[in-house]
Amino acid sequence: MSAAWLWIGLGGFSLLGLLAAEVRRRPLARAASKVACSLGFILLALSQGLEGRFAQWVFAGLVLSALGDVFLIFPSGRAFLAGLVAFLLAHLAYVGAFAAEGSPGPWAFALVLGVGLGVVRWLWPHLEGWRVPVLAYAAVISVMLLFALAAGRPEARLGALLFYLSDLFVARERFVRSEVLNPLLGLPLYYAAQYLLALSVG
Structure with a gap:
């Protein structure tokens, strides 16, 4: 557990710098x-530890998310x-993990x-030439959230929800509207999401 706190500390300190x-x-x-x-x-x-299908799929999602961070x-x-595209693939990896945990209900x-x-x-009036890729991304992240809500791991459920909110x-x-408020609110939500997802593999 000491190693986990080390990496969480790295994340918190780096987030403040960011x-x-x-x-x-x-x-x-x-x-x-x-x-x-x-x-x-x-x-x-x-x-x-990355034992089992759930952990391996989540780890793939984390790596793809980190790649998306670099692109952005x-x-x-x-x-x-x-x-x-990197984040879309990350969400598909998360779906692969969450789908084995349970099936979402109609609610x-x-x-x-x-x-x-x-x-x-x-978003629609603002998208112009981005409508197709944004619609595809919105569909995939919504499916990710849907399956996360049925997962039996609270860190995964909360992480998926925070990820969804951060993308807004x-x-x-x-x-x-481009303004500093967006990263000041979105980045803490995003990194809290990813660290929760990382914790969910334990």
Whole structure:
């Protein structure tokens, strides 16, 4: 457990540096802190052991998420699309993990569908040429959340929910309104999500 706290500490310390870099608009410090924070959740998962299908699928999702984090360091549209694909694959890996834990009920389906349609309606006027990839991503992350809600692991359920919420701030930053509030709220949600998912493999 001491190793786990070491990597959680790395994540918390790096997150503080990342938020400070966002406020001060220091791209090099932002990149370094982001890589360190993402490395932390990978090392945390490794410290828990990766025995069984669930752990291995979650670890694949964490690695793909870290790759997406690296892509999103760069401001270009091509890098954003690469990040979107990496995170889409990460969510598919998480679905592979959660699907073995249980089947979602109709109430969960109705809830996730309603929220997803509301998010798409909010973003739709702002998407322009991004409608197809964003719709695909929204569908996959919604399926991920749906199966997570049926999983018997509370860290996985909460992690998936926080991941979903954090992506709303990524979408707002990219498509609706760019302001420092988006990363200040979205990044803590995102990294809390990934560290919870990493803990769920133990």
